[in-house]
Amino acid sequence: MKKSESLPSGMALRAVLLLERLSRLVRAGDHASGLAPAQWEALRYLARANRFSRTPAALADYLGATRGTVSQTLIALEDKELVRKTGSSRDRRSVELSLTSGGVALLEHDALKDLARDIDASGEADGLAQGLQAALHQALVRRGGRAFGVCRTCRHFRPGGRGDKAGKPHHCTLLDEPLSDADASLVCFEHT
């Protein structure tokens, strides 16, 4: 038989239900402020991503959405003058995204902060962050292992060891550390 594939515990089920409910609250908060949830997520991402990561493709990866979807969201944000697009000089196909001053200002009133304050008030911030981190790690590992991201596919990863620089292997621009060929195939906790 196909069997039940190790039934999840009641406690885990309970946690997932709570998680859905909480995230729905955040979305409701998002919506109240004029922007759609996905638009907020894009702004949040852009505020946290390094300069290699502020592209539509990286955003699509982060959100787990297709590029087409992200493209639409970005058009909406550009129309609202919260995000600016500038062609990359390195790669003429590519686009550099940046927040406008309006976008930055808007993030000051991010509804996420309300929930963060609630979490602080609950006194469970540390345990919650730890539990979520572990759960996310597991979830990403399960879904192909790819999602947490091996460095090779990471925006922070710069390949090396080509041509005359054959000595230096690869490089992570976030941690500013060299990476061996083997390291480069491992998941990066700080992956885009």
Next chain:
Amino acid sequence: MKKSESLPSGMALRAVLLLERLSRLVRAGDHASGLAPAQWEALRYLARANRFSRTPAALADYLGATRGTVSQTLIALEDKELVRKTGSSRDRRSVELSLTSGGVALLEHDALKDLARDIDASGEADGLAQGLQAALHQALVRRGGRAFGVCRTCRHFRPGGRGDKAGKPHHCTLLDEPLSDADASLVCFEHT
């Protein structure tokens, strides 16, 4: 000045970000299976709600959505023959919702279970559930206190003390316990 209203801690912010990311994973899983996330949520709710709570209005409350939105979602689910509507005999305006056998069968493969298994694997199920519970409680209290639900607005609440039954006050059909007038104004953890 308006001031920053007690900046949330970095840890809480981190937790919120993780929460969004995790819930996005669940949504992606939902979507992959043909139904939209909101439709899944409706099915999940109907599977867990008691008979007083299986109405469009209660579902709208639970989801934090408007009745119009829920009405649309239910139409889609009815078209797919996952949910059935039957007019209530108590109140001819009202509709009783129930899962069809197809709806029940579909819930067997709920993508939520995958994440629940991930949480089990992370070994953080207890801490996570506890943290989420506390955070949700705080969040609901903040947003007017109404959301967790005072018994008066709860589907499990049956008013009493009218006419010849003036002795017995109110009653909660879920816990099967009488409720004083004061109790009835307090939040109920098991609220719809």
Next chain:
DNA sequence: GCCTATAGTATCGACTCAATACTAAATCGC
């Protein structure tokens, strides 16, 4: 019986999202 509150539906407009199809630029393979 009237008046108001409530249950639910219909419709509209902005947005999400996947799928598909497309253009243009970079990179590889030889």
Next chain:
DNA sequence: GCGATTTAGTATTGAGTCGATACTATAGGC
């Protein structure tokens, strides 16, 4: 170098979400 493949991004379409608004019908207070 030069053609084939890969990759970055956009346009379009169709199903669905969601709030707002307006509507019908029933319930319940007085």
